[in-house]
Amino acid sequence: xxxxxxxTKACPACNHTVHEYTDVFGVYKCxxxxxxxxxxxxxxxxxxxxxxWSKAPNSPNTFYIDxxxxxxxxxxxxxxxxxxxxxxxxxx
Numbered sequence: 001x002x003x004x005x006x007x008t009k010a011c012p013a014c015n016h017t018v019h020e021y022t023d024v025f026g027v028y029k030c031x032x033x034x035x036x037x038x039x040x041x042x043x044x045x046x047x048x049x050x051x052x053w054s055k056a057p058n059s060p061n062t063f064y065i066d067x068x069x070x071x072x073x074x075x076x077x078x079x080x081x082x083x084x085x086x087x088x089x090x091x092x
Contacts (some may be wrong), residue, residue, distance in 0.1 A: 010080065011030040011032060011037060013030065016032030018030075027039070037066040042075070045067055050063060050086050051062060055085065057082070062083060070078060077091075
């Protein structure tokens with residue numbers, strides 16, 4: 001994760017406007033709450049989450065994600081991810 005700071009539109013989770021670059025172009029990590037947001041190719045979304053339900057949904061180690069993915073279609077995924085297994089805790 002690149003530690004350079006970047007000013008962009010407000011974080012969808014906390015409205016913070018300072019973010020760190022991630023390894024995926026167009027996707028940022030909020031320095032306020034740790035949320036991941038932005039746009040990327042669908043294949044790159046796997047760097048941040050897996051499309052499976054978490055086996056530990058009550059884990060305190062969660063982060064918000066809001067990605068627009070580009071592939072054959074343009075899709076939006078947003079919800080809460082367990083940072084231990086990168087699986088979905090809550091959609092929406």
